[in-house]
Amino acid sequence: MSDKDTTYQVPIGPIHPALKEPFMINFRLDGETIVDADPHPGMNHRGIEFMGMHRNPLKVIPLAERICGICSIVHQHMFTTAVEHAAGIEPTNRARYIRTIMAELERIHSHVLWAGVAAHEIGFDTHLHFTWKIREKVMDLLEFITGNRVNYAMWTVGGVRRDITKDMYPKIEDTLTYYESLYTKLEDIFLGDPSIRLRTKDIGILTKEEALRLCGVGPTVRASGVKKDVRIDQPYAAYGDLELDYIIPSKFGYENTGDVFSKTLVRLKEVVQSIDLIRQCVDQMPDEDIDSEPKKAVLLNKLKKADGEGIGRLEAPRGEAFHYVRLKEGREELDNWKVRASTYNNLATYAPMFMGEQIADIPIIAACIDPCIGCMDRAVVVDVSTGQKTDYDHEDLHKLSVEKTKRMLGGSL
Amino acid sequence: MKLTKTFDKALWVFHVNSGSCNGCDIEIVAALTPRYDVERFGIKLVGSPRHADVLLFTGPVTRKMKDRVLRVIEQTPDPKVVMVVGNCGSTTGVFYDSYAIDGPIDTLLPEGTPIVYVTGCPTRPENLINGVKEAWLFLEKLRGDDK
Amino acid sequence: MPTSTVFTLIKQLLTKKATNPFPVKYTPGNMHAAASLIESGKLSINPPVDIPPNFRGKLSYDVESCIGCKLCLKVCPSEALAFKPDEKKVKHYVSRCTFCGQCVNICPKDCFVLTDEFLMAGLDNYSDELVLNP
C-alpha cells in the first residue's frame, strides 16, 4: 500500500458518491494528507460545441440548456445574448427584466442546492434534507412560470417565450418572503453550527493573489476578497438598472480568508441579494412585448442572413460563464461556438486548495467551487472513422472481469 | 437468478452518471429528500455497485465513460434491475449526432437485463417513483406473482 | 452539541412531515393486487404534487389539421419529429422529445399541444403510447 516514499495514489471518481457527476481527480496521499492533486476531466464530454456547429441557432437553444441541468438558464441566456450580439437583434426590455428575474431565481435554487450538497459531503444529511426541502418552494415557482422543474425553455433569440404576468407577482412575492423568513435559520445552520464550522473553517484556502492569477470566477474568488462580478462589472440583461454590490466576506465583518467557510458565507449572502434583485425587477418591469420577433420562421431566415461574431458574458451562480458565437452569411448552422463555463476556470484553483489537506476534506473542497462538470466538459470528440474497437462482446466482457480487479488497484472504480 | 418478494421492497440504488446534463441527477437527489422521500419504499442510495440492486443510469454514454459503465454493470451482483432515467439515456435525446456519444445505455447491457425506461427531459421525481412502480410490476411478473 | 439543531429536529419529529406520499405511503405487498384494487376504486392513490397550468408534458399531435409544412422539423432540437413523405405528416417519438415546445410555437396550424401527462415509464421506450402517429 505504501511505497518507499510513503505516498500512494487514490483516484477519486469518475463514479463516486461524492461527485454526482463523472469527474476524476488523482490524489497522491501521504497517510491521510494530500500531497498532490491532478484533475482528469473529460468524462462528461458530449461534443456539444461540435453538435452546435451543425445545427441552427433555434435548435441549439435547447441543446445549450442541456449543457447543464443545474445552470440551465445560464447557457441559454448567454447563447441567445451572443447570437443577438452577432446578428444585431435587440431583445425587448421586458424580456431583459424577465431574464433577470429567472436568472436570480435560479441563483437562489442553485445556492440552496449547493448548501445541501455541501452538508451531504461532510456527512450531515439532516441539512441536505432541510435545504432541499426548502428548495422545493423555488422549484415550484420556476415550474409555475416555465412549465418544467429543471429545463426551463424560456429563452429565444430576441426575447423570452413566456411572460411573467401581473397575476404571477403574488406567487413570486410569496416565495421571496418564504426565503426571507427562513434565511436566518439557514445562516444559523451553515455559519453557526460548531460541527460545520469545524469542517469548513481554514479548509481549502485560496489566497487573493492565487485567485486573481488563476483567473478564478464567482463565489470561489469573491470569498478571497476579489471584486469580480460580471453583473456589476459589465452589466447584461437588466442588471444595469438595478442596485447591487459585490458580495465579499469583509463586507459582513468576516475575514476574506477564501476558505470553505467564506465561500459558504458568500453563497448564502447572495441568496439575500437575489431576493432583493427580484423585488427591484418586479417593481421596475416595463410594459412591452416579450419577444421582438414572435414569428420564428422569419427569425430563422434573419439568422441565416446574419454575419458577425458576438460574445455573451454572465455571472452564473458558479461564476462567470462565457459564450462566443460566430455566424456566417448563408450558413444556417453556427459557424463557431465556444462555451466556457465557470468550472472550467475554477478547475485551476483546485491545486492550491487541495494541497496539505486530508482525505476527509476531499469531498467538501471538491464541492466548494460548486463544480458543474456537465458545463465544463461540454466538448469531446472521439473518432469514429478510424473504426476503433470500442464494443465488447461476451469474450471481452469475460476478459474485463478478469482484468478489472488489477485495474481496480491502479485505476479507479 | 432467483427473485423473492423482499427483493422489490429493499431496492438499493447505485447511481451512474454516464454523461448526462445533471437535470435528471438533481431530480434523483430530490426524490430522496423530504418532499418525495423514496426511502419509505426501502430505496436507498449506496456508494458501491457491489451493494446495489438497481443501477440508475442518466445520460447517454460518452466514449470516456463506456469502459467504466461496463465495469459497473459487471461489478453489480445478480439479480439486478437497470433503470434508465431521462430521454438521453434511452434514445440519446438531444445529443443524437455527436461522435463523442457511444449510444444509449441499453446497447451496452448484457442480453436479458431487465430495463425500465423513465421518460422525461428531465423527469419529475414522481415519474421516477412511477418508474419504480413499473419495476415492481415487472419483477412480480418475473416470479409469477401477477394475479 | 448544537442545541438549536436538536430543537428543530425534535420539533420536526412531532410535526407533520413534508412528504407527499405519492402514490402510496409504503410499498404495497403486491403491486398487481394493489393496481387491481385501484382500478376497481377500492383503493385511492395519493395524487402527485400539483402541476401548474401550462405544464410542459407529453405532446399531443393533431394529424388531421397538419399540412406537412415541415417547419416543426426545423426547430426540433432532438429530431424527435420525423417526416413521413408518403403521408405528408410527421411522426413523434416521445422518448426522444426534450419537451421544449418550440414546435408548438412555430406550427402555423396549431397541431401540437403540450398536455399535462408526465407519468411515463415502462419497459419499452418505443411503446404505442410513446410514438405518436406511428
Next chain:
Amino acid sequence: MKKSKLPMSMDQIESYFKDNLKDSIRDFKKEEIKKGLKQRPMKLIWFTVDRKSFRRAVKLLSKIQIPHLSVTSGSDIGDHVELIYHFAVNYGYRGDEVSVSIKVHLPKDDLTIPTITDMVPGAITTEREKQEFLGITVKGIPDSRRLWLDEDFPKDRYPWRWDETGMEKMSRYVHDMDEAANTPTVKNLRTRGDDDE
C-alpha cells in the same frame, strides 16, 4: 509606457495599445452595447495583433491590472487558424469592465503560439484545450498532456478544424431502420446490443 489610473476608459486603452504596439496592431474595433432602461453600456474592444507582438500585448495588458482571461476561442478560417483571447480588465469597477478580445492569426503551415502561462497562470486549461482541439502547438506550455480527449484519440485529428484534419463522419442515432441501413454512420436505436460500426 504610460498608463492612466484605473479604471481606464476605452479611448485610453486604445491609445495605450496603439502607442505601444504601433504597426503590429490591426482592425481595432470599439463597441458599446447599450442595455436596459438606463442604457448602461457593455464595453468591448476587439483587435488583431501579429503573432510576434502577441506576448507583448498581453504584457501590456497585465500592466493595467492582473488580466482576467475568460477563455480562448479558436476557429479554422481557410488558410489560417484564428485564436481569440478574451481578456477582461477594469473588473471591480461598476460598469467599467472592458472585454479585450485579442485576435491572433496563425498560418496553417506554422501553427505555433508562445505560451502566456507565465503571465496568466490560469491560461493553462485553455491552452491545453487549444492544443488538442485545433492542433496548435503552444511553445513553452508547462503541462502538455491531453486534458479533455481520450489518450486513444488519434493524434492527427482536431475536432474544430474544418479541413481534412477535422472530423468527417459522426455517428447519428435514429429510430428509422431504413435510414440506418442506407447510411453507414447512422446507427439504429431500436435494435438492442447491435452496436457494430
Next chain:
Amino acid sequence: MNAQDWLIRILFILVIPFVGIFFGLLYKGFDRKITAMMQSRIGPPLRQPFRDIRKLFMKENIVPDHAVEWIFHASPIFALLAPLVALVYLPIGPFEPLMEGFGDLILILYLLAIPAVAMAIGGLASGSPYATVGAQRELVLMMSYEFPLAIAAVTIAWKFESFSLAAISSTSVWSLVGPLGALGLLLITLGLFAVLPGELSKAPFDQAEAETELAGGLFVEYSGRNLGVFYLSEAVKMVVVGALLIALLFPQNISQWYSFGGPHVAGFALFNLAADVLFFLLKLLIIIFLGVSVVRVALARFQIDKASYFYWVPMTLLGLLGTVLVVLEGAI
C-alpha cells in the same frame, strides 16, 4: 448446578443469538424511522432492516479477484460471532447473565473490539484502496474510543470491587455514591454516551465507511451474504453496547419499585417479569435514541484526526475527572 439447569442454560444460549438479531434489526429499523422523522420525512417502515437482510442473503456473493478469499469470507463471521458471544455474558433485563465469571466485563470489552478488527481485516483483505483507507481509519478510531470506554468500565468495577457483570448489575451504581460521586458518574455516563456512536460506527464517527469520502469504505467490495452478515453484526452490536450501558449504569428493574402480589403468586411473577423485559427494551430504546439517532442527525462527520482527538483528549479527561471524583469520595 444440576443437569436440568445446564439444559435450560444451553437452550437459552441457543436461543439468544436469534433474540439478539431480532431486536438488533428492530432497533435498527427504529433508528432509521426516527431519523427520517426528525428530518421531516416519512421514512422506511420499522421492518425495513428485516427486508434488507433477506434480500442481501439472496444476492450473489462476489469475491474480488485480488482478495484473500478465506479472510474475506471469515471476517464477517467473526464480526457477527463476537457480539453474539458477548450477549451471553450480559444481563438482559431481569435475567442474570447466562455465563458468568470473575472478569466478564473485561471479556466483553475485548469481544466488542473484535468486530472492528474483523471489519478492518476484511477491508484490508478485499484489496480496494478505499477499503484500505477505511480499515486504517477503523483501527485508529478503535484505538481512540477504547480508552474512555475502559476508564468508565474500570471506575465502575472499582466501585463494586469486581469485574463480574452479574455483581455490577445486581445493584445500581448510583445508590453506592454520594453527591460528589454522582457528579463523577454523570461525567462517566457522558463519556460512555460519546463512545456509543464511535463503537457502532455511526455518524459523526462513521469515517471508516463514509459514503461520500470512501464510497462505502470498508465494505466497498462486500456484497450479498457477506455484507448481510456485517449488517447483522452491526445490528447485534447495537443491542450489546446498549445492554452493556444498561448493565453498568441503569440496571434497575421496574418491578423493584412496585410489585403486584408477592413473589409467591405465579401469575404476578410472570407479569413482573414481562414488565421488566419491556422496561429493559424501553431503556435500550431510549439509549439508542439519545446516543445514536439524535447524535447521528445533529452532527457532521468529523475528520479522522479530530475524531481521534475528541476521544483521546476531551473524553479521556472527562472520564478521568469522573474517576477522580468517584475515588475521591470513596477516600473521604
